[in-house]
């Protein structure tokens with residue numbers, strides 16, 4: 514029983530849920546007006562349960578690949594049955610839908626698109642070179658728009674959505690290079706399998722260079738204070754170095770890249786707070 518409970522928690526990938534919810538909250542915080550705390554909290558809850566459901570359904574459909582790439586995942590190791598994972602995913606989706614219904618129309622629309630994307634990602638998009646990466650990148654970027662839409666001001670966080678989406682694309686490519694063995698065995702045509710690992714990594718690097726070059730924009734548009742530039746410069750350097758590492762050690766690189774994105778998210782919060790103090 515203990516491993517089942519642990520397995521269900523692992524299916525959600527709680528770090529992703531919290532990180533994505535923080536991004537939604539950041540989007541609301543940056544875009545927010547007075548009294549935005551309640552819709553921001555509701556949107557963060559929607560995001561957390563949507564990501565949990567998306568992760569669980571991804572593991573359900575990935576169970577054969579994960580038996581090769583990640584045998585320690587809950588389903589391949591036997592901690593949660595495939596049907597159990599599907600049931601948990603459905604329950605988490607229902608919670609996300611129930612809370613999303615409390616939000617303004619544009620936020621509901623974003624949630625509806627994202628929930629459909631999460632259900633179809635693994636079976637429809639993941640095996641198409643670059644398309645699955647682009648969809649996950651959109652989903653991550655959309656958390657800022659979702660938070661902004663929850664408080665009625667999505668326009669002010671479009672740049673943040675683009676920065677998050679572009680850098681996520683880079684990390685997704687590095688993760689696909691790491692997973693080439695299992696994905697090839699499963700007949701998946703991911704970007705590295707379709708165009709070669711090095712060319713895929715260069716495509717990912719190009720996306721990151723655009724994101725890094727654009728990362729000072731929120732300062733120049735007056736969205737963030739000066740402290741943002743210092744913090745985002747460190748985050749940019751961390752992501753650029755992790756991208757370089759991806760050419761030699763994608764497994765380490767993709768983990769380090771994730772910490773760089775967390776630092777960037779922190780730069781958004783500090784940058785906005787610095788302006789408001």
Ligand SMILES: CC(C)=CCC/C(C)=C/CC/C(C)=C/CC/C(C)=C/COC[C@H](O)COP(=O)(O)O
Pocket residue numbers: 526528529530532533536564649653676677678680681685688724725728745748749771773774775777778
């Ligand atoms: C250049 C610049 C300033 C970029 C902004 C970077 C930024 C704030 C990126 C956001 C990335 C982030 C913290 C996403 C939340 C976590 C999440 C849901 C990521 C997507 O997960 C998909 C991934 O394939 C899951 O794999 P794993 O992490 O190994 O479980």
Ligand SMILES: CC(C)=CCC/C(C)=C/CC/C(C)=C/CC/C(C)=C/COP(=O)(O)OP(=O)(O)O
Pocket residue numbers: 529533537559560563564567568571575623624627628631634639649652653655656659688692
């Ligand atoms: C704002 C709302 C309503 C939702 C946001 C939803 C978000 C932010 C989703 C983030 C991306 C995500 C968690 C997608 C779910 C599918 C998933 C885990 C993709 C990555 O899986 P794989 O490509 O199989 O890689 P792994 O090896 O990590 O499983």
Ligand SMILES: [Mg+2]
Pocket residue numbers: 571572575
């Ligand atoms: Mg997977």
